[in-house]
Amino acid sequence: MHATESPVPAVSQQESPVYVRLSLAAAMTLGFTRGWFFRNARLGCINLLLTYSGGCRANCAFCGLASEKRAGTRPRSFIRVPWKTYHTETVIDAVRSAPAHVHRVCISMVTHPKCREDVINLCGQISKRTTMDISLLVSPSVLHPGDLKRMKAAGAERIGVAIDAATPLLFEQLRGRTVHGPHSWDRYWNCYAESLDVFGKGMAGVHLICGLGETEKEMVMAMYQARSMGGYTHLFSFFPEKHSAMENVSPPALSHYRRIQLARWVIDQDLTHPKAMEFDNRERIRDFGISETSLQKIVWSGEPFRTSGCPGKDGAVACNRPYGNEKPGDNIRNFPFQPEKNDLEKVWQDLFDYSGPDHDCKGGNGK
16 A cells, blocks of 8 residues: 545544544545555455554554554554544544445454443444444453443444454463453453354454464364354454564464465365364464365465455455555465466465475565
């Protein structure tokens, strides 16, 4: 993404629900910031983030929101790009006249006591005043009993639960007491289970980040757990956020990530089972548990390597987050559009490359 500021003013030091933060891609799509998307990608979901003085109360080691505490007055970033603050009324008005390719709004909570009421309030406003489908990315650590039902009543259609880390140990080390955070592995999975009960099977998803220290087999098991409970995995590739505790950790190697992307797709399509898959002594996927003919057809369709997220009204992924996992360039990790032939030739080559380390030693841009 390449952007320059438009005359529409951004504001700072303001709190939700009167103000919200927009991803750079959303700000560009709504006309608050001028710019263009690499390879003419188009955002299908307006991503909103609630904001409060003092920021998020959690301290996740990989997160740009936690890095705000360390960065002081430095520019704020989250998922690789800046999130600036705008008046909620201005944002809702812009959403009402958003381009036709925008089908959804996703409101992300942070870990703050005011957040649970504010997200329901904002969801209700957007539901009443726009025709957009609405997803909520919830923070289980601050939810109260009955909140998910209230969210549904307010107009939310889908729920996301950002579990992020694939194992209980990694969750504890990166999100829990080890980093003085409030989050609990059990509470997050229980919230996901409740979301499926309230919103229905297939209407909730787990966010998982590849490259936090898990093996490929451990990620497969987490993705299968999400699917076996009745939902899906929305997959991210780790990108080191400046000033976060993991700012010097490299992203997963592209070959490592491609195998996880393919595994996610065949698991979520109910085409395989971990018991049918084969792993080497480093727990890397050697066999996906499907026929060679099926594997080739699936890979060359390009679908497993597109961004995974909530769908739009046309059934295609709306929350396609262009370049949230890497800088625009030759090695796109989550394609926000249909990959072309030359993209898939590179994907095929990467998919079966077992020669390198599990992490990209060339640094944070994933190249």
